[in-house]
Amino acid sequence: MHLWERSLALSAATLLLVGAAVTPAQADEVEQVVNGGFDGTSDPFWSTSGMPIALSDGRACVDVPGGTANRWDAAVGQNDIDLVAGETYRFSFDASGDAGHVVRAVTGLAVSPYDTYFEQSPVLGAVQHYEYTFTASATTAQGQVAFQVGGSAEPWHFCVDNVSLVGGVPPEVYVPDTGPRIRVNQVSYLPSGPKVATLVTTETTPLLWELRNAAGKVVDTGRSEPRGLDVSSGQNVHTVDFSGNSRKGTGYTLTVDGETSRPFDIGGDAYDRLRADSLKFFYTQRSGIAIDDTLRPGYGRAAGHVDVAPNQGDGNVPCQPGVCDYRLDVRGGWYDAGDHGKYVVNGGISVWGLLSEYEQSKQVRKVSLTIPESGDRTPDILDEARWELDFLLKMQAPNGMVHHKIHDQAWTGLPLLPSADPQPRELHPVSTAATLNLAATAAQAARVYKRYDPAFATRALAAAKKAYTAAKTNPIVLAPESDGVGGGAYNDTKVSDDFYWAAAELFLTTGEHQYATDVLTSPEHTADSFGPVAFDWAATAVPAKLDLALIPNKLPGLGKVKAQVLAGADKYLAIQEAHPYGVAYAPPNNVWDWGSSSIIANNLVVLTAAHQLTGTYKYEYGVLTGLDWLFGRNALNRSYVTGYGEVSAQNEHSRWYAAQLDPALPHPPAGSLAGGPNSSIQDPLAQEKLKGCVGQFCYIDDIQSWSTNELTINWNAALARLTGYVAELH
Ligand code: 9MR
Numbered sequence: 001m002h003l004w005e006r007s008l009a010l011s012a013a014t015l016l017l018v019g020a021a022v023t024p025a026q027a028d029e030v031e032q033v034v035n036g037g038f039d040g041t042s043d044p045f046w047s048t049s050g051m052p053i054a055l056s057d058g059r060a061c062v063d064v065p066g067g068t069a070n071r072w073d074a075a076v077g078q079n080d081i082d083l084v085a086g087e088t089y090r091f092s093f094d095a096s097g098d099a100g101h102v103v104r105a106v107t108g109l110a111v112s113p114y115d116t117y118f119e120q121s122p123v124l125g126a127v128q129h130y131e132y133t134f135t136a137s138a139t140t141a142q143g144q145v146a147f148q149v150g151g152s153a154e155p156w157h158f159c160v161d162n163v164s165l166v167g168g169v170p171p172e173v174y175v176p177d178t179g180p181r182i183r184v185n186q187v188s189y190l191p192s193g194p195k196v197a198t199l200v201t202t203e204t205t206p207l208l209w210e211l212r213n214a215a216g217k218v219v220d221t222g223r224s225e226p227r228g229l230d231v232s233s234g235q236n237v238h239t240v241d242f243s244g245n246s247r248k249g250t251g252y253t254l255t256v257d258g259e260t261s262r263p264f265d266i267g268g269d270a271y272d273r274l275r276a277d278s279l280k281f282f283y284t285q286r287s288g289i290a291i292d293d294t295l296r297p298g299y300g301r302a303a304g305h306v307d308v309a310p311n312q313g314d315g316n317v318p319c320q321p322g323v324c325d326y327r328l329d330v331r332g333g334w335y336d337a338g339d340h341g342k343y344v345v346n347g348g349i350s351v352w353g354l355l356s357e358y359e360q361s362k363q364v365r366k367v368s369l370t371i372p373e374s375g376d377r378t379p380d381i382l383d384e385a386r387w388e389l390d391f392l393l394k395m396q397a398p399n400g401m402v403h404h405k406i407h408d409q410a411w412t413g414l415p416l417l418p419s420a421d422p423q424p425r426e427l428h429p430v431s432t433a434a435t436l437n438l439a440a441t442a443a444q445a446a447r448v449y450k451r452y453d454p455a456f457a458t459r460a461l462a463a464a465k466k467a468y469t470a471a472k473t474n475p476i477v478l479a480p481e482s483d484g485v486g487g488g489a490y491n492d493t494k495v496s497d498d499f500y501w502a503a504a505e506l507f508l509t510t511g512e513h514q515y516a517t518d519v520l521t522s523p524e525h526t527a528d529s530f531g532p533v534a535f536d537w538a539a540t541a542v543p544a545k546l547d548l549a550l551i552p553n554k555l556p557g558l559g560k561v562k563a564q565v566l567a568g569a570d571k572y573l574a575i576q577e578a579h580p581y582g583v584a585y586a587p588p589n590n591v592w593d594w595g596s597s598s599i600i601a602n603n604l605v606v607l608t609a610a611h612q613l614t615g616t617y618k619y620e621y622g623v624l625t626g627l628d629w630l631f632g633r634n635a636l637n638r639s640y641v642t643g644y645g646e647v648s649a650q651n652e653h654s655r656w657y658a659a660q661l662d663p664a665l666p667h668p669p670a671g672s673l674a675g676g677p678n679s680s681i682q683d684p685l686a687q688e689k690l691k692g693c694v695g696q697f698c699y700i701d702d703i704q705s706w707s708t709n710e711l712t713i714n715w716n717a718a719l720a721r722l723t724g725y726v727a728e729l730h
Contacts, residue, residue, distance in 0.1 A: 029168045032081050032089075033145060036163035045163075047076045048150075059094075059161040064101075068150035071104040071121075071662075076158075077146030079110040081165060083117065085139045088171040092131040093163045095147070097124030098156040102663055103147050105130070107165065110144035116413060117143075123663050124158070133172050137684045151664075174689035176697070179637045179647065180259040182240070183581075186632035186645035187274075188265040190730050191248050193624040195266070197240040198581050198633055199224055201257050209240045214251030214263075220244065224256055227580035231590050233635035234694040237580045262632065262646040268730030274644060275727040276367050277671025278720040279354070282384045283371045284669055285713055287342065287391075287418060288314065288332040295370050298666050301656065304340065304418025305425065306331060312424045314342075317406055319427040326398065328427060330406050333391025337712035338414075338654035340421050341407030341487035344395050345479075346537045346714050347388050348437030353717025354385040355441070355448050356543070357724050360550060360612065364724050378452040386456075388713075389445050392438050393463055400470030401430035402438045404479045407487030414703065415658030415665055423486065431479040432471050433538075436498035439467040440540070443505035444547075461509065468502050475499075490537065497541040500524035504544035508551050516555055519548070525561075530568025532587045534603045536595070537714055542568070546609045562613055569610030572603045573622045581634055581696070582625040590679070590695045594707060597630060597640045597676030598715035601722045608725045620729065627726060630673075630719075635696035641719065642711075643670025651703045653710040660703040672711040673719040674701070682707035 034044055038060045042053040045060065051074055053060045064074050083089075091107055101124050108116040118134040145165055149158050181200040189195040201207070206223040213219050224238035240256060247266065254261040284291055284299050293300025307313030314331045318324075333342045334350070357364055358381050365379035373383035395403045408423035446461035481491040492498075500522040507515035519525060524541040535542035548555060549565045572584040579586065584603045585596065593599055604626040611619035631639045632647070639645025642652065650667050651660040652675075657668040677698040681690050685704040690697065699708045 029166050032083075032143075032165040032167055033078060033163050036093075038161060044080075045076055045078050048074050051076075056159065059159045061157065061159040062149070064149045064152060064156050064158055066153055066155040068152070071102075071148040071151045072146075073150030075146050075148045075150065076160065077144055078163070079144050080141065081107070081110075081143030081145055082167075083107070083136045083138065083140050083143040084167065085136055087167050088133060088135045088169050089118075090131065090133050090164070090166045090169045091118065091145070092129065092166075093147075094127055094129050094161045095122070095124060095159065096127040097149075097158045099125045101149070101152060101156045101158070103149055103158065103160075104662075106144070106146045106148060107134070107136075108144055108146070109138070109140060110142045119661065121661055121663065127159070129162075133169060135171055135688045171688075174700070176636055176700070178635070180261055182254050182256055182259045182261040183633045183635075183637050184254060184261045184264045185628035186262050186264050186639055186647070187641075188267055188270045189628075190268050190624055190726070191246040191266055192730070193243075194621050195241070195243045195245060196582060196625060196628065196633075197242070197254050197261065199238040199240060199256055199259070200235045200635075201238060202236055203238070203257060204236075207238065207257050209242070209254055209256035211242050211245060212253050212255065213249055219247070230580045232579070232581065232583065232586070232592075232695040233697065235635065239580055262637070264646075268727070270644065271723050271727040271730070274641065274671055275364070275720065275724045276369065277643070277669070278673070278716055278723055279367070279381060279384065280369050280371075281669060281672050281711075281716045282334055282354075282387070282713065283369065285334040286332075286387055287335050287340075289372075292372065295372070296669070299669060301417055302419035304335070304421070308419065310422040311419060312422070314406065314425055317425050317427050320429075323429050324397070324427065328394060328397075328403070330391060330394045330427070332387060332394070334388050334713050335418065336488070338652065338706065338710050339407070339487065340412070340416075340418055340655065341405060342391065343405040343407075343488060343490045344392055344402055344434035345404070345437050345490050345492065346712070347392055348434075348441045349535075349537045349540065349543070350713040350717040351385050351388050351392065351441045352444065352543055353714070353721050354381055355444050356547065357721045358382060358385075358448060359547075360608075361724050361728060363728055378449075382449065382452065385445075386449070389441065389460070392441060393460070395434070396438060396463060396467060397430055400435070400466040401474060401477070402435040402467060403427045404429060404431040404434045405487060405490060410486045412655065414653075414655050415661050416655040418656060426486075428483060428487075429479070430474075430477060432475055432477045432495045433479060433492045433498050435467045435471040435474070436495065436502040437540075439464045439471065439502035440498070440505040440543075442467065443502065443509045447509040464502075464506060464509075468506060471499065471502070492538045494538070496522065497524050497529070497539060497544075501540040501544040504548055507555065508547055508553055511554070519544075519555065520557070528568075529564070530571055530606065532585065533593060533599050534568065534572070534606045536599065536602065542606065546606070550609055550612060565606065565613065566610050569607050569619055569622075572606055573618060576622055576625060581629055583629045584622065584626050592677045592679045592695050592698055594678045594680065594682075595675045595712070595715055596678060597673055598712075598718040600626065600629060600676075601673070601715075601718035604722050605718065605725075608722070623722070623726065624729075627722070636699060638701070640674045640676050642668045642672045642674070649674035649701050649709065651701050651709065653703050653706040657711075658703060668711055671716075671719075673715045674699075675708055675710045675712070675715065678708045680707065
């Protein structure tokens with residue numbers, strides 16, 4: 001198990017109002033809070049200084065001072081609460097406050113490091129009863145129940161009563177709301193493309209289906225095709241093929257087996273918007289620059305990690321103790337994901353995604369991303385990628401090797417704006433993989449930016465060559481799996497693919513013989529690189545093969561590389577055809593990987609390459625069919641892209657798009673890709689809610705589920721490349 005994050009929020013809950021099924025109690029229910037009714041005294045509750053508790057009508061009330069920065073700067077609470085790991089608790093209270101103010105109700109550790117085991121942040125008004133259930137993930141006699149009320153500019157009034165934490169209650173069984181049993185691409189089917197839906201049913205014979213337009217008129221009918229048991233979901237399913245309908249329109253529905261689908265469109269405009277939104281995502285991930293609210297209304301924020309307190313800044317960062325004797329200015333770049341770390345191998349594959357979209361797309365150079373650089377003579381997609389490239393170049397050590405990553409010394413909690421992160425930042429050791437990532441992407445940058453900024457192209461190529469030479473001198477410096485405190489490990493034990501990728505990009509840019517030789521003699525060159533996961537931050541042979549196949553060059557035996565790409569694409573097509581949800585991903589033993597939505601997107605990128613190479617319709621058909629799963633034709637009936645589809649992900653794990661924890665913060669911007677089902681459910685919330693889940697069901701749209709519901713730069717790079725391709729098909 002990769003426990004890359006010691007999440008500070010170790011558990012969460014749903015309001016009982018949701019009405020989940022319960023199992024019988026196992027143990028006696030025991031109240032843990034003393035005097036939760038405030039009978040004649042507020043003891044043993046405490047409050048922060050300057051905010052005395054007053055009893056009013058038998059309730060505990062406080063005048064909250066204005067002008068504090070953090071929720072925990074003003075609080076009422078009780079310590080010495082006993083908690084037992086694995087036991088389920090019902091946390092309830094009655095609260096009121098001046099309208100619109102928020103209380104952060106927390107069960108956590110009363111002493112350092114003040115771990116949060118459970119938290120909810122309801123918006124207050126008139127007195128209301130609040131009740132939640134969660135399972136404790138730690139045993140302690142030093143627990144705490146607290147009501148954090150700080151962080152408001154103005155003073156306000158807060159009252160609480162009937163505070164209760166009851167142990168020994170039955171755990172809730174989480175049942176996802178999957179809506180109608182007929183699953184469609186909730187965003188849009190292309191008019192000329194395939195249109196297939198999946199029905200969950202126990203029926204085994206074909207069923208009559210009806211397609212209705214927005215006016216409710218039946219425009220087509222047909223019979224479903226029984227497909228039997230779908231391994232990826234454990235469901236019995238049929239498919240419904242209504243591809244014959246090419247009339248553009250919004251608000252179509254499919255009715256079959258007594259169920260009516262969520263509405264969907266036939267048309268392609270959504271993909272034009274999504275291509276732009278998926279790329280706009282990168283601006284709001286930028287480190288080292290204030291995000292301009294006029295460019296991204298609702299997302300403006302102060303610059304992160306620019307040496308302004310409480311940040312310790314990325315301007316002069318030391319290594320971890322004993323790792324190096326110099327400091328580097330590594331400001332800039334993109335934050336990786338929902339954390340504030342910056343990792344070269346993931347930055348590299350993300351940059352490759354954007355630069356490759358630029359190299360393969362006819363139109364993306366004209367797409368405005370409304371970024372500060374918009375309007376200069378460089379296409380916006382390249383201006384955005386340059387923000388990361390400049391950072392990647394800064395990560396190069398004097399000897400040419402590249403530091404694997406820079407991040408906080410210890411994990412921080414949620415929510416936390418980048419500019420509010422108080423942790424010291426550290427450079428972690430150099431690695432061969434990071435060095436080759438820089439070699440590959442800087443070499444690619446040298447050819448891509450040549451016409452826009454020749455001086456930068458020259459500098460990038462020099463850095464790429466220096467990195468490549470350094471990696472050959474240090475071919476097995478591996479980032480260890482254990483280096484996962486304060487940031488992700490991004491450990492990778494196989495670097496032959498990274499050598500191959502770097503050699504391929506250097507060859508494509510320079511045409512030099514030495515790099516061709518390295519490509520041709522690499523074991524990766526003839527190996528089958530098209531496994532269940534075509535490529536990701538760790539597996540980089542396929543990016544090399546796609547570029548060799550698509551970018552004009554004179555590599556001897558190039559036809560064989562192209563044949564490998566086509567054979568890989570045919571493999572994904574065969575998987576997709578056999579899959580009743582149209583997914584080109586069939587992991588061994590149905591164990592879905594971390595970031596599965598991006599794996600699916602990247603496998604489809606291989607199909608786009610095959611389509612480009614051959615013009616054969618079957619590959620286009622496969623790409624379009626594959627989109628459906630991302631946008632709602634799936635077991636959970638939910639789009640994995642925020643803001644796209646009738647029901648979509650909205651609470652991805654992020655420290656600053658954390659509306660689920662603090663209503664004053666925004667949700668993630670539209671067009672971000674959630675990680676998606678992950679069978680290994682590494683985070684405690686998923687472990688509590690999704691235990692025993694089958695494949696597609698191993699996902700929950702909760703901010704605490706960092707192993708199924710994070711957002712990242714590499715996943716959005718996959719989404720951008722895929723949707724950019726689709727946008728140009730219609
Ligand atoms: O996406 C990464 C996944 O492939 C790994 O299995 C996992 C564990 O090492 O880490 C994921 O990356 C996370 C990174 O370590 C830290 N930032 C957030 C990333 C996405 O969850």
